[in-house]
Amino acid sequence: MxxxxxxxxxxxxxxxxxxxxxxxxxxxxxxxxxxxxKLMQYKQRYTDKDVQDFLAMVALxxxxxxxxxxNRNDTTPILNVVKELSDKLDSVLSxxx
Numbered sequence: 001m002x003x004x005x006x007x008x009x010x011x012x013x014x015x016x017x018x019x020x021x022x023x024x025x026x027x028x029x030x031x032x033x034x035x036x037x038k039l040m041q042y043k044q045r046y047t048d049k050d051v052q053d054f055l056a057m058v059a060l061x062x063x064x065x066x067x068x069x070x071n072r073n074d075t076t077p078i079l080n081v082v083k084e085l086s087d088k089l090d091s092v093l094s095x096x097x
Contacts, residue, residue, distance in 0.1 A: 011035055012051050038062075 005022045008015045009032045020028055035058055042054040 012039055012055055034062075 003022045004019050005025055006017065006019050007025060007028070008017050009028060010016075011032050012035070018028065035055075038058045038061065039051070039054050042049070042057055046054075
């Protein structure tokens with residue numbers, strides 16, 4: 001049985017109907033709130049721009065944060081160093097044998 005929920009989400013004074021998993025509702029509503037809050041900050045700071053400009057700036061800011069977070073979670077450099085150290089240890093230990 002599908003546990004879907006129909007909601008309407010307000011982003012930049014426009015309502016978007018969505019059909020989502022019930023478990024995602026809180027996250028989606030929180031995301032919309034964060035977008036609207038950041039949009040309001042830009043509206044208050046820059047009076048000569050339109051909503052499209054603000055939405056673009058909000059999107060850019062959140063994607064930059066997302067990319068920074070992905071880089072922090074990238075364990076590849078650490079795994080490479082660990083493998084290199086492991087190889088060196090294996091080499092040293094095999095010399096002693």
